[in-house]
Amino acid sequence: MYLGVDCGTQSTKVVVVDVDGERILGEASRPHRLDEGEGGRREQAPAEWIEALRGALGEAVARAGIDGRAIRAIGVSGQQHGLVALDGAGEPVYPAKLWCDTETSAWNAELIERLGGAAGCLDKLGLVLQTGYTASKLAWLRERHPKAYGRIATLLLPHDYLNFWLTGEKVSEAGDASGTGYFDTRTRRWREDVLAEIAPELDPALVLPRLIDAREPAGTVRLEVARELGLGEGVLVSSGGGDNMLGAIGTGNIRPGLVTLSLGTSGTLCAYSPEPVVADNAMVANFCASHDGWLPLVCTMNVTSATTRIRELFGLDLATFGERVASAPIGAEGATLLPFFNGERVPMLPEASASLDGLTSLNTTQANLCRAVMEGATLGLRYGLDQFGRLAEGLHEIRLIGGGSRSPVWRQMVADITDSRVICPEVTDAAALGAALQAAWCHRSRSGGGELAELCERLVHLDEASRAEPDPASVAAYREVYARFRRRLAERHGIH
Numbered sequence: 422m423y424l425g426v427d428c429g430t431q432s433t434k435v436v437v438v439d440v441d442g443e444r445i446l447g448e449a450s451r452p453h454r455l456d457e458g459e460g461g462r463r464e465q466a467p468a469e470w471i472e473a474l475r476g477a478l479g480e481a482v483a484r485a486g487i488d489g490r491a492i493r494a495i496g497v498s499g500q501q502h503g504l505v506a507l508d509g510a511g512e513p514v515y516p517a518k519l520w521c522d523t524e525t526s527a528w529n530a531e532l533i534e535r536l537g538g539a540a541g542c543l544d545k546l547g548l549v550l551q552t553g554y555t556a557s558k559l560a561w562l563r564e565r566h567p568k569a570y571g572r573i574a575t576l577l578l579p580h581d582y583l584n585f586w587l588t589g590e591k592v593s594e595a596g597d598a599s600g601t602g603y604f605d606t607r608t609r610r611w612r613e614d615v616l617a618e619i620a621p622e623l624d625p626a627l628v629l630p631r632l633i634d635a636r637e638p639a640g641t642v643r644l645e646v647a648r649e650l651g652l653g654e655g656v657l658v659s660s661g662g663g664d665n666m667l668g669a670i671g672t673g674n675i676r677p678g679l680v681t682l683s684l685g686t687s688g689t690l691c692a693y694s695p696e697p698v699v700a701d702n703a704m705v706a707n708f709c710a711s712h713d714g715w716l717p718l719v720c721t722m723n724v725t726s727a728t729t730r731i732r733e734l735f736g737l738d739l740a741t742f743g744e745r746v747a748s749a750p751i752g753a754e755g756a757t758l759l760p761f762f763n764g765e766r767v768p769m770l771p772e773a774s775a776s777l778d779g780l781t782s783l784n785t786t787q788a789n790l791c792r793a794v795m796e797g798a799t800l801g802l803r804y805g806l807d808q809f810g811r812l813a814e815g816l817h818e819i820r821l822i823g824g825g826s827r828s829p830v831w832r833q834m835v836a837d838i839t840d841s842r843v844i845c846p847e848v849t850d851a852a853a854l855g856a857a858l859q860a861a862w863c864h865r866s867r868s869g870g871g872e873l874a875e876l877c878e879r880l881v882h883l884d885e886a887s888r889a890e891p892d893p894a895s896v897a898a899y900r901e902v903y904a905r906f907r908r909r910l911a912e913r914h915g916i917h
């Protein structure tokens with residue numbers, strides 16, 4: 422048996438997988454709080470992730486009806502980019518600033534300039550720095566909280582931190598490290614010189630975690646943690662990775678030709694590539710995958726974070742929200758919502774705010790506003806798909822994951838807006854499943870077995886009932902709605 426953990430923005434999910442039986446035995450999740458403040462601040466206490474992991478793991482194992490000592494290995498997936506800076510005792514010097522924090526956009530702009538603009542970033546890192554990546558958070562901490570900065574002994578990412586808590590080892594792997602901004606995604610190595618540019622007082626040899634190969638274990642679960650979690654001795658912890666990298670594994674997106682789209686707090690699109698993809702478009706990030714190869718990715722910041730905002734404003738539960746959306750016509754009778762509530766990464770508008778246009782005395786209804794926010798978030802992803810260029814050529818099927826993929830109306834909307842067939846895996850928490858598969862890969866390869874492709878074949882099952890085919894009339898209607906969305910982008914933000 423293997424365990425997969427995914428520490429997302431809103432919750433931690435755990436799945437228990439029986440690889441030989443080709444079954445998911447149990448799943449559970451626990452929420453985390455998000456500390457939102459003025460100026461784009463988005464932070465979380467790493468201790469809450471551990472608390473959520475404890476709770477979700479205990480419940481998932483209980484639901485699976487197994488003895489925890491049957492677990493052979495654990496894989497951990499985590500929200501990307503969050504800065505977890507630890508002191509010499511392994512305690513965070515400051516709360517984790519998250520991927521969706523836009524408070525550091527000025528520091529990001531300055532860093533890009535210091536690295537020689539977009540061309541300099543591409544040359545040094547294989548991608549262009551974005552607000553949200555770890556680098557500008559570190560520059561911000563140095564300037565705004567020098568005392569905390571002065572105590573830094575180690576720089577980790579959220580999944581590295583959970584691996585550290587489980588094993589006591591400070592390690593990292595290429596997939597998640599790709600999103601730091603001090604890692605060269607082509608050579609899969611830290612860029613100590615770039616880190617020195619950001620944080621000259623820190624010694625890269627001391628603060629950067631040791632890089633391990635995706636197939637190598639991060640370590641074994643510490644004895645006291647194993648006891649507390651009801652696990653046996655010597656449980657392996659695989660390298661883990663960023664949630665998008667493990668979501669790719671959990672959707673079988675480990676070879677070219679597939680696109681995974683996640684409707685989580687963020688929206689992401691990614692496609693596997695055996696070669697590094699250094700796009701001429703700064704919005705496409707040349708991340709590494711967390712098995713081998715690369716995973717070029719586009720990320721929008723406002724997806725279920727945006728729909729939740731409007732849903733909660735109207736006091737609706739998820740089912741009623743879905744009904745409201747379904748009851749309004751395509752295009753929400755002219756209402757257009759650009760959902761950049763906390764700035765945006767794609768398009769590159771870190772300091773933008775959301776806007777609502779086209780309201781009249783006739784179309785200002787709850788149903789239209791619910792539809793407008795879901796459409797706005799999905800059209801934003803359509804804009805992201807356009808940036809993907811040749812990576813999306815020939816696209817005809819999207820593997821849809823993340824919380825929003827549970828909504829039938831949203832699945833159909835994605836199919837119609839992208840003009841592609843949409844299908845969900847049976848496990849929509851694909852990052853947690855991907856983490857369990859990576860754990861099985863790591864554990865079984867020690868005895869010479871367990872190819873990842875074969876593991877994916879056994880466990881990644883598609884849910885035929887979730888299939889949504891593009892409807893030609895709706896596809897045509899959305900073409901107009903997308904043109905309107907683009908006009909608003911041009912008028913309000915000068916994005917053409």
Ligand SMILES: Nc1ncnc2c1ncn2[C@@H]1O[C@H](COP(=O)(O)OP(=O)(O)O)[C@@H](O)[C@H]1O
Pocket residue numbers: 428429430431432684685686687725726728729739743822823824825826827828
């Ligand atoms: N049926 C649904 N319709 C719309 N949104 C949904 C539905 N089910 C879950 N969600 C949303 O999905 C989000 C959680 O998605 P998830 O992928 O777990 O996020 P993360 O990994 O970023 O924490 C929540 O905001 C939740 O409201």
Ligand SMILES: O=C(CO)[C@@H](O)[C@H](O)COP(=O)(O)O
Pocket residue numbers: 429430431499500501502520521553600663664665683685686687688689720
């Ligand atoms: O910043 C990115 C990708 O670059 C986000 O996709 C985060 O990795 C958060 O993911 P979710 O919590 O939305 O799954």
